Amino acid sequence: MEYTQDGDLKQAHATTEVIVSGGTLESPKLLLLSGIGPADKLRHLGIDVLVDLPGVGQNLHDHTLSPIIYAAKQGVPPPVPGLQLMHSQLFWSSDNKLPGPDLQPLFFHVPVYVPGMSGPADGYTLMAGHIRPASRGFLRLTSADPSVPLEINPNYLSVQSDVNALVHALEICREIGAAKALDEWNGGELYPGPDAVSKKDLECYVRQSVITYHHQVGTCKMGVDAMSVVDPTLRVYGVERLRVVDASIMPSVTSGNTNAPAIMIGEMAADMIKATSRAQPHAGLRHADSLARPGLRRQRALPAIPFERLHRWQRTGQRRLDAGQCGSIPTATAGHPERHRPPLH
Numbered sequence: 001m002e003y004t005q006d007g008d009l010k011q012a013h014a015t016t017e018v019i020v021s022g023g024t025l026e027s028p029k030l031l032l033l034s035g036i037g038p039a040d041k042l043r044h045l046g047i048d049v050l051v052d053l054p055g056v057g058q059n060l061h062d063h064t065l066s067p068i069i070y071a072a073k074q075g076v077p078p079p080v081p082g083l084q085l086m087h088s089q090l091f092w093s094s095d096n097k098l099p100g101p102d103l104q105p106l107f108f109h110v111p112v113y114v115p116g117m118s119g120p121a122d123g124y125t126l127m128a129g130h131i132r133p134a135s136r137g138f139l140r141l142t143s144a145d146p147s148v149p150l151e152i153n154p155n156y157l158s159v160q161s162d163v164n165a166l167v168h169a170l171e172i173c174r175e176i177g178a179a180k181a182l183d184e185w186n187g188g189e190l191y192p193g194p195d196a197v198s199k200k201d202l203e204c205y206v207r208q209s210v211i212t213y214h215h216q217v218g219t220c221k222m223g224v225d226a227m228s229v230v231d232p233t234l235r236v237y238g239v240e241r242l243r244v245v246d247a248s249i250m251p252s253v254t255s256g257n258t259n260a261p262a263i264m265i266g267e268m269a270a271d272m273i274k275a276t277s278r279a280q281p282h283a284g285l286r287h288a289d290s291l292a293r294p295g296l297r298r299q300r301a302l303p304a305i306p307f308e309r310l311h312r313w314q315r316t317g318q319r320r321l322d323a324g325q326c327g328s329i330p331t332a333t334a335g336h337p338e339r340h341r342p343p344l345h
């Protein structure tokens, strides 16, 4: 492989196998630049096609957040260096028929203003969170030059059920925010504010205020269908001795924060790699012969990552909603004179 370091082009050679572990945005980029991806799009950019894998860069998805921000009646103690701003979270279901939680409201002891919002520094946030998104985005190369930025389209809230779930989470946050126990702190709802009452108001607000939870996954999907990029032992279909080992292989995002699952992927991959090299020192060579295309057959029984246990959900019947109807974020309707905006991290 070739890489640059301090401006110099260098080469490295692997004798057993190569592990790509650049994360959900960079791993597919490396594959695409290497000619592993949708053949027509790669050719269009002048990249020689090594393997036609249409799933590389597809299936991009993430958890989403939308804040309810309150002014504080009394001074909220400042953030403590080294400690989180987020203090509690709730795992909840928007529908009793769901097999598990699809919402994850969070509490922050600061006002989490998203771009376009402003308000006082003394405040707090009940953050609506949705953790079972159906919307899927993509990323793709815009050039064969590695230094040119990717086109990244997360396609957030492109499926109506994702909007509905986030609205449901907002309603839960409002209910908690209005609890008597918070009376001594509650100086009024700043965002979305008392004028946002109807479902339509809240839908619009969700579309205006949605932010990432930084849990992007899925762009080198593990699986056995035609859009899968890696097999259940994380080997890239059609390429010898190449695995992807990071959050990009998740077929669908876990119902909770992604750092521990990413570590689990790394640990399981280490076991699989060790098992492969013990059993067959040159197993990767045979892999390419036997798995030229997704979904054909598994070569041998190595322990596969048990994602099927984490995800048994399918969403159907969703439709797109026109985001253009919602205008811009409304101005805060309660609270104190604006002060500085506290850093989030």
Ligand SMILES: Cc1cc2nc3c(=O)[nH]c(=O)nc-3n(C[C@H](O)[C@H](O)[C@H](O)COP(=O)(O)OP(=O)(O)OC[C@H]3O[C@@H](n4cnc5c(N)ncnc54)[C@H](O)[C@@H]3O)c2cc1C
Residues within 6 Å of the ligand: 021, 022, 023, 024, 026, 027, 213, 214, 215, 216, 245, 246, 247, 248, 257, 258, 259, 260, 262
């Ligand atoms: C701001 C933020 C806050 C988060 N907070 C939490 C949290 O509180 N809890 C939680 O569970 N999860 C959190 N996450 C998510 C979590 O960090 C990720 O899910 C997890 O780190 C994914 O692991 P990964 O190995 O796939 O990718 P990464 O951890 O991103 O690792 C990829 C590595 O590859 C390197 N790399 C990429 N391209 C190249 C290249 N071309 N050459 C050399 N190196 C390269 C990168 O520098 C990086 O070190 C947060 C994420 C962000 C961005």
